[in-house]
Amino acid sequence: MSTGEGLGIHESDAPALCVLASGSSGNCAVLVVPKTEKFARRVILLDAGLSPARTGKLLHARGIRPDEVDEIVFTHLDSDHCHSGWPRAIRPGSWRATLxxxxxxxxxxxxxxxxxxxxxxxxxGFCPAPNIDFGVEMLAHDDLGVATFRIRIDLEDSTSVTLGYATDLGRVTAGLIEHMGSVDVLAIESNYCPDMQLASSRPAFLKKRIMGGAGHLSNDESAYxxxxxxPGEHLVLLHLSRECNSPETALHAHRHHGCAVTVSTQHEPTGWVCIRAGESRPTIRTRQVQGRLFQRPEATSTDP
Ligand SMILES: [Zn+2]
Known part of the structure; x- marks a missing residue:
């Protein structure tokens, strides 16, 4: 398991992602794209499920002021992805981000x-800056769905790197796999262990909501x-359930990937995960991955 590349200020000239927190008590990640000769520095939050005060504190520890955040991009607006404090927090002189x-x-x-x-x-899709492109694929999650992002960042030398960001996915679809194919860094939820979920004291309706194809991905579905x-360079696991998962269980399910793996948590930010061009690896269609893979044909052949 990797803890990323440093905990404080992001000093490398590569774009980098830090997951400030991830889980049912609040999700927020920060993507920093450093300034180059051609392009200005951009700071983008992916979801804002922590309070503005807590977000500000965690960013401050990473050398980022509230007024430096250019964009807040939401996957969806559940309270763990959009904290109720944000509508009042965004005002001149403080947070000025475009939502x-x-x-x-x-x-x-x-x-x-x-x-x-x-x-x-x-x-x-949309381009928050001339060198940054967000491709969007919508997936099933509760009533309104969830946006997943394939983020392409063009670099000074005319190459580009890609970050995939996907959380709160009802199920894995062929469209999602194609959308995220061969990204350099992939951040994807690995929410629960089915055995722990079924054995938990949660009410039946909640278990059904989570496991029913419009809630969250299990570890095996995420690994599949x-x-x-x-992903060529780095895999980041998001939104682990505290009650029905553990970092060890999630990592075990993801043990066969040939890249670094970081597990995000609810209470401690990850280190900076640099987004560099990874080793180009063929996708599963042309490559045999060792070990048993999760098979759910009906979930991969039908888009929501
Ligand atoms: Zn969530």
């Missing part, structure tokens, strides 16, 4: 008071997806 919200989530954003801020809806997406 990026999928069009399907805009009526919910209006009810939450988010439209008083600078808010840009997106559909299939990640093996097919074949």
């Amino acid at each position: 990026r919200i999928h069009r399907m989530h805009m009526s919910r954003a209006e009810r939450m008071g988010l439209l008083y801020t600078r808010c840009e809806p997106f559909d299939e 997806a990640a093996a097919r997406m074949a």
